Amino acid sequence: MKDASIDNLIDDLAGDLAPVRPRRVARGSLWVAAGWVGGAAALVWIFGMRKDLVVHGMPPLSMLAFWLTAATGLAATWSALRMGLPGVGRDYGGWRWAVGASLSLPLAALAACIADGHAAMEAARHGFGLRCLLQGLASGLGVGAALFFWLRAGAPTSPTRAGWVIGIAAGAAGATIVALHCSSDEVVHIAFWHGSAVLLSAIAGRLILPRFLRW
Amino acid sequence: MSPDEPSLARLMTASQRGDRAAYRALLVGCRRWLERYFARRIAPHQIDDLVQETLVSMHRKLATWDSGRAFLPWLAAIARYRWIDMLRRQRDEAELGDNDAAVGAGDEAVHARLSIDHLLALLPPKQAQAITLVKIEGASIAEASQICGQSESLVKVNIHRGLKKLAELIESE
Secondary structure, eight states: OHHHHHHHHHHHHHHTOOOOOOOOHHHHHHHHHHHHHHHHHHHHHHHOOOTHHHHTOOOHHHHHHHHHHHHHHHHHHHHHHHHTSOOTTOOOTHHHHHHHHHTHHHHHHHHHHHHOHHHHHHHHHSSOHHHHHHHHHHHTHHHHHHHHHHHHHSOOSOHHHHHHHHHHHHHHHHHHHHHTTOOOOOHHHIIIIIHHHHHHHHHHHHHHSHHHHOO | OOOOHHHHHHHHHHHHTTOHHHHHHHHHHHHHHHHHHHHTTSOHHHHHHHHHHHHHHHHHTGGGOOTTSOHHHHHHHHHHHHHHHHHHHHHHHHHHTOOOOOOOOSHHHHHHHHHHHHHHTTSOHHHHHHHIIIIISOOOHHHHHHHHTOOHHHHHHHHHHHHHHHHHHHHTO
């Protein structure tokens, strides 16, 4: 009975076959790049670029934070893109190393707090903290959406992990975009407010996305 | 005869182009491979259902195979995903108190147990015992409760936690 039903299923599936275009990571990368550039263009267009960026370039500390965050975003993006094309034995864990490296920012901020707590709190309070956080979250939506639709059409075998990774990629992308606008060069500000965009985005990705990524 | 990787990969490439005869041959080959794959992992009465679910998933996700990569790891990833999904459903059933997943105690059932034994050995003994009694041997919660000397609710909790951990173990395989 079961044999017959599997035979029938095979006949139905074969009859239902239509040509498909194999999914390529390169195409997904273009979606993500468009989301990243689109988010940056929107933020710069609405709020403007930090004034010293064109003339002097970014100060060293902000530059270091920018590239650490960008590396985290790129590594998470790469992992998420690969998760869409499953295969036993494939390693999707490269993003963990980038996240580990970028933890040097909050550690540096913690060291600054220990050295001079009052000055660190002032630095965290100075400027546009909450605004940076919200801008970071909003700017990463383009990358988050690109990865979400890529994985929704793909076959992620661990939706929970995929939710985390999409959130980290989106948050890190948003944090790099905010760095183009935010003029604060304080490590405490960058680690706390820009870093919170990555953290909150990751938590949102974990809580919201897995149910939509199941297949 | 068991299907080999190069033949399956060739058939898959043709299937992605819309060749129905190749696709039919591919599905027949995959069915054989999946039956062997699941025979080492689940109770015999569940194999056909899981093979069918995996073939349907494979059909829906045909575009996610990249011809530059091996075919069988792709098929195994889909099979593993469906297997985990089944374990999660069983866990949810255990949570709801549905314990009618009975299995015949013939040779086949014993054979299927051998393959899952190494996974059960990784669980705390009480969880492994509850899963073995209820989900593999087909005992009721009340019977398992008497055999284990645990309350019925504790048996349910152990099944729930054990199946959750099993799914995590398989996922990290």
